[in-house]
Amino acid sequence: MRIRSLTSRIVVFFTSLLALVLVATFVLVSVANLRISRQNAAHELVTGERIFRRLLEQQGQQLTQAVSALATDYGFRQAIGTGDTDTIASALANHGGRIKADLVMLSRLDNTIQADTLKPERVGKSYPFVDLLAKAGERGGASGIERIDGKLYQLVVVPIKAPIVIGWVTMGFEINDEIAADLKALAGLQVSFLGRNQGGWNLLASTLPPAQRIALNGTLSDRQMAGRLALEEEDYEIRLAKLADTPEGPIHALLARSLKEAMAPFYALQGTLVVLALVAIVVFLLAGIRIASRITGPLRDLAGVAERIQQGDYQQTPATQDTREIAQLAGSLAHMQTAIAEREAEITKLAFQDPLTGLPNRVRFNQLLDEAIARAREHDDSLTVLLINLDRFQQINDTLGHPTGDRVLALVGERLREAVRFEDQVARLSGDEYAVLLPGVQVGQSLSTLERIHRTFDRRFELGGRTLDVRAGMGAAGFPEHGQNATDLLRCADMAMYRAKRSGEPQMLYDPGMQSFREEHLSLLGDLQQAVERNELTLYYQPKVSLADGRADEAEALVRWIHPDKGFIPPGEFIPFAEQTGYIREVTRWVLAHAIAQAGQWVAADHPIKISVNLSTRDLLDPGLPDQVAALLAQHAMPAQYLCLEITESGLMEDPSRALDVLNRLRALGLSLAIDDYGTGYSSLAYIRRLPVTELKIDRAFVIELAHNDGDAQIVQSTIDLGHRLGLKVVAEGVEDQPTVAILARMGCDRIQGYVFGKPMPADAFVRWQQEHAASPA
Template sequence: MRNEFWQRSRQSLTLRIVVFFTALLALVLSAAFALVSAANLRISRDTVAHELDTGEKVFRRLLEQNASKLTQGAGVLASDFGLREAIGTGDTATLLSALRNHGNRIGAQIAMVSGLDNRLLADTLHPDRSGQAYPFAPLLAEAGQRGSASGIEVIDGRLYQILVVPVRAPITLAWITMGFEVDDPTAADLQALAGLQVSFLVQQRPGWQIYASTLGPAQRAALQTQLSALRAAGQLTLAQEVYATRRIQLGHSVKGPVYALLARSLDEAMAPFYALQGTLIILAGFALLVCLLVGIRLARRITGPLRALALVAQRIRAGDYRQDIAIHDGSEIGQLAGSLAHMQQAIAEREAEISKLAFQDSLTGLPNRLRFNQRLDEAILRAEQAQGQLSVLLIDLDRFQQINDTLGHPYGDRVLAEVGRRLAACARAEDTVARLSGDEFALLLPGMSTSAVLQNIGRIKRVFDQRFDLDGRPLDVRASIGVVGYPEHGDNAIELMRCADMAMYRAKRSGSGHALYDTGMRTFREEHLSLLGDLQQAVDNNELILYYQPKVAINGAGGDEAEALVRWIHPRKGFIPPGEFIPFAEQTGYIKELTRWVLARAIKQAGQWLREGRPVKVSVNLSTRDLLDPGLPATVASLIDLANLPPDYLCLEITESGFMDEPAKALDVLHKLRTLGLSLAIDDYGTGYSSLAYIRRLPITELKIDRAFVLELAHSQGDAQIVRSTIELGHRLGLKVVAEGVEDQPVVAVLAEMGCDRIQGYVFGKPMPAEAFDQWRNARLQLQ
């Protein structure tokens, strides 16, 4: 979609006109900006270099002025008669007084007098150093050759600009040394005159040392770390600020070479350039904006009518046929607009008719199956993107065929139309109500979970509470509702509708009115499509076989017992495991016929064993559907009477989950069966959902502990505790306890110690035909 948009944009005449002129102006402005920026940048850098040149000259001139000032002060001092006399007499106190007076007069911080033997006669900094060697012998030697000498020296950790001149009378009697301290105030004075940052450095061992500077603390610290890489000229970054620098050597002290570092902040120097550059950018942006606005206006005036018609054509292609084409001039464009308007109207009329036929049910006016599936796909996509939920209700009218057969199809159509109207009236604005086919309706509930649907299912059921009036004939109409939800039951429309159909038929078979899809309603394999017919034939032709597995009493007391288990040897497919055809029979509803066959054969066999004088109590499994069959007790009563079998020789086993779907109906059937005198057992106890309080209400006589708790009983402390507590619970409730799935003697010993009543499992015998079961009993009697 994005690529298509850009393709259309590139083909737009308006866009091409605007882009062309805007790009042309942008190109010109960019070139001008680049040229001006380059020129300004060059000028700014030249200006910085010129400032450094000028600053260097001013700086040297200032140093020369300081040296001249020292020369004058030292010359006046050297010509002083009292000074010469004090030198001649060696009067140190007079010398110090004269030096301090003249030093204070010219602002000198240091003054010394040394003799011709290069020893100090007086020193204002250290009066006690009289007679010691003069510290700056090289400078004194230079003064002896040239008559005077100047330089910069480090004294007591401070930097001084000093001058050496002779004292003559008329021959040289001594040497006078005077100097100014070069400190931060001195550097600040130089900065004020030169306009540059000034730092005084000495390259000494083991490294560089800064003696005075106008830089701030952070910049001075940054400079100290970069002194080893310092060049005569270049750039330094000090505390995130860039400086253009120039290094000037001032002299060579006893500590090492002395330099002055002049620095000019490039950020400050370039600030006018950046301001100008920003102004140019603003002017360029304003020019582009003006050009863009003017270009758009001109392009629209040129291409406006064509663009409007192109937009109309695009919307027609997208299915929008309600546009007003407001171009009424007499040009060719006006004629094209008129033709396009007529075409739009004609297409709208034809598509409305086609859409009505394709997506709407003609009887109820509701969306049909095709339209419902489209909306379901769209709702699933939205729910997937938003990580939300939705529910689907499949509604099928009960006994609707009787209405058609009794009253005729016109009355049936009226019922369908009224059902559609009522469903639409109780739906939300965002819901979709559709008639799929015949008497089948569907509701799409976006954003609603299945739990919320089940809480509000009464609102849908009330649609059918009010009788339908057909020309004075009141008619009760009921429906079965299947409920599914996204994403727990499926992630596409086909899967959801398939699950909803299964749930609806479950509700119809159970008579509960509604049912939520259960994941246990699994999809059958293709081979199962023919399996139902084969199973029916097997039941009708007695092709099934009953196997019997012993249930052995641990203490040897009590009669023989066995569980009847059905087996199927298919004539073509061979042995079919019960796990395949029994769940299939349950889901297709054929389990009732299969249960009748098993009951009839098991009861008949039990009666035969009783007549032979070797009675066996036989257990038969019942399914969930069997417990919901109110006619089951009568069927069982008829079969035991026919076989002349006392009821206490028959036990019916049910699973915990078997009475949870419709507990009231199942409990009623169980009470009727128990009234017959049969035994009732809960199979696979511990793996279902029943509570102890619920089990207490059931008319059962036996608990069968599931094999999951028995297999590792001899080695698992946890399983042992569960089994022991179950046996104690069963005995306290007056129930017999059977452990199934026992496969070894250590488990038998543990169960015997726990007081379990009977054991069923491979440790005593696998399921076997009746003849083999008799042989097993005979063999067991011989061993006893």
């Protein structure tokens, strides 16, 4: 249910906040106490194990003392010496009964039993605890835990000397539930004795209740012998202590601490925290209701005043309040009453007028245009819309500052009003874009107006002692031939204007072919994206032949696109469009991935070919490009020395610092870098020598007429000489005849690329061409 009352919201919010804090505190304290309790339980097990082992050790010492007293008894030793069986049995029974031993045994030096109080029938048989007896022989006595008929016994073996060893006395206690209970009373832990053999674990004695003993016996496994154990809905923290190794298997003690008992104080603390939290919430709830009522009462009164102001009653005087904040709010309401009328008028003005030029804004111009279209449709008349966009206006803002730019915009608005008729409407749509509405004028008749506007820009703008040359591109569209509504007319005029700016013309009338051209390119972009995603592009390779030895072990990878419907689309049609839209990065990634993959296959086939790939300006400014190239090289196990990336001079000059950083990182990978189309841009060798490039490619414009144009020959020769002096390899592209090859060879050019040797060809065709060329390099 949605809470609408402010009082209720305040109370609910702060009460919920308090409850959240209390719950968070409760959870944190509970988690901490739970962790501490479990840590204490684990610590108690470690301490309990030490106590448990000490108790077993003390019990063994008591047994040792009792057996030692028997072994030194003169009459007992004399009976052994004379072979008096009755006296031996009586002495063993008396001493064993005196300390309540469950087993007393006498064995000869040949390890045969001479007397046994537990099982008399074993007299004359071999002594069963050979390892314990051997240990006693080494140490003069030994103690240990053994299994006899499925029961545990703590045994002590002591030699009988007269004065040499004449026999061995073994005495022991049965480790049963009673002994386990005594150990529990001293160690404070549940104690269970376990034996392990090939059949698994066996419970031999325990202090656990019967039901839990049954549950423990049913869950004994290696996985359950550490951490926590659940028995009959009670959790225990357990620890397994190994006591002895017997012929039937090892003996362990399982020490368990009840988590329920360990956490009892924690649960009591939890209950106390819950009670305190409930009391705090109730007290806070009552106090919150009281405080919220004192706040919201005056606010309701002021809300009534505001509602009457909304209805147009500005004569209300808010009542004086007894709190400073509410009094300030009441004063603000009073001031608001006097300012609303002024603000409403100002808002209306701002909604329809451009504050900088005083011209109608986009919203108002659209209204005027809709009204003019309705009148023209009613009277079967015409109208024309002009769009004007200033050239390089951003440079004025960046160089001279926005105040100067604002002054230019205002002056342009004034000149436009002077250049049109009284009934025409001039508006500033946004930024440096203006619109002119020519009612009753056909689009063909608007050329005179466009010429007058153009002449206004012939006059220089004088601003603060500066003379500025401001130009503009203009487009025109007419009703009804180009559009039936304001949106269509403005769109058509916009296309005409941008076509004029791209072509360098001052103005242009809309032509329906412009729409087809734009739709075709938009469709082309969609098809190109699909071609990249579906691997419908193809790479062709054009050889770069060495003039020194005729080798063709280098090639440039060139992308080709055969559209499923339109057939072959030249790169000159889709590459520039991809660069304009920014999709060139995806195209470059596709080319890099496939070119490196192909080069990697050639390297793996022991037929390495160095591949050159072109980069666009957008690629060169992408800081992620080096990492992507490195990943592709690693993926296809291709050495970087077989990759060359070609960049244009224009790409370098757009943002030199960012481009240089990317180039340095690419060069650090070990690949080569080439300046493509050298001589057609704005850079110089003095600038290029600071770049990490390894190669220059002379543009075909200087090569195509090399055999017939001395000027081109001098440029090419100078470029080759200077390139070599800078340590750069020089490649000439666009070579189409043998005389040009001979000239370039004399000039010292390193490599040649052109139709004289081969056109771009698929990878398999390139390999065949290379083999044929190697067979007959001439």
